[in-house]
Amino acid sequence: xxxxxxxxxxxxxxxxxxxxxxxxxxxxxxxxxxxxxxxxxxxxxxxxxxxxxxxxxxxxxxxxxxxxxxxxxxxxxxxxxxxxxxxxxxxxxxxxxxxxxxxxxxxxxxxxxxxxxxxxxxxxxxxxxxxxxxxxxxxxxxxxxxxxxxxxxxxxxxxxxxxxxxxxxxxxxxxxxxxxxxxxxxxxx
Numbered sequence: 001x002x003x004x005x006x007x008x009x010x011x012x013x014x015x016x017x018x019x020x021x022x023x024x025x026x027x028x029x030x031x032x033x034x035x036x037x038x039x040x041x042x043x044x045x046x047x048x049x050x051x052x053x054x055x056x057x058x059x060x061x062x063x064x065x066x067x068x069x070x071x072x073x074x075x076x077x078x079x080x081x082x083x084x085x086x087x088x089x090x091x092x093x094x095x096x097x098x099x100x101x102x103x104x105x106x107x108x109x110x111x112x113x114x115x116x117x118x119x120x121x122x123x124x125x126x127x128x129x130x131x132x133x134x135x136x137x138x139x140x141x142x143x144x145x146x147x148x149x150x151x152x153x154x155x156x157x158x159x160x161x162x163x164x165x166x167x168x169x170x171x172x173x174x175x176x177x178x179x180x181x182x183x184x185x186x187x188x189x
Contacts (some may be wrong), residue, residue, distance in 0.1 A: 012080040013041045019074075021067035029073060041079075062151060092158050095148040100140035103132035154188035 014037040021027035031043040043062070067073060084091035101108060102120035111117050114130035122144050125132060147155045 005077050007080070013038045015077050015079055017064075017073060017075050017077070019067065020072040021069055024069055027067040027071075029064045029067060031064065032061045033064070092149055092153040093147060094150045095146075097146045099144045102141065102144070105132035105135045106138050106140065107134055136139050 014039075015034045017029070017034055019027065020028050033085045034043055035070050036042045065073065082090040084093075099120060099122060102122040103125050104117055109117075117131055119125075145159075147158060149158060153161075
């Protein structure tokens, strides 16, 4: 139990699970069955939905395991807050890809034979064309993103949350910059 001393109460929460299957049909144990020691901190997919009837849960609940009749699962665990910069296991994304020049008009990628260039889903070229005419002073103006979620969050919420975090970070940079400019003005004057 020495590892218990390593748990920070500010960035972790205790979760308990106590589920028994008494029916003939298998019992799906999901994130909805987890009981949090802190009511403000529950699994994102298990937020209370007043309009839903009690049952096996919603399709958003993540399946932990299935129990057969007579089986019982009881455990205590600690969930710790983490970031994907720390370890990939904290990332809600399994893959992210982006594209900004589907017809290779900017020539940022070259192939010995233009026909080898793979056709993009977003290409606007005719079937007989291999790549768009070269745009010497062209700049990327449109970006296409593909995001695959691991299932813990919907791709839309991942993107929107990412945009919110980026906005906050940019505002912080702007605030620090204005503070530094103000400090320099005081030193000069």
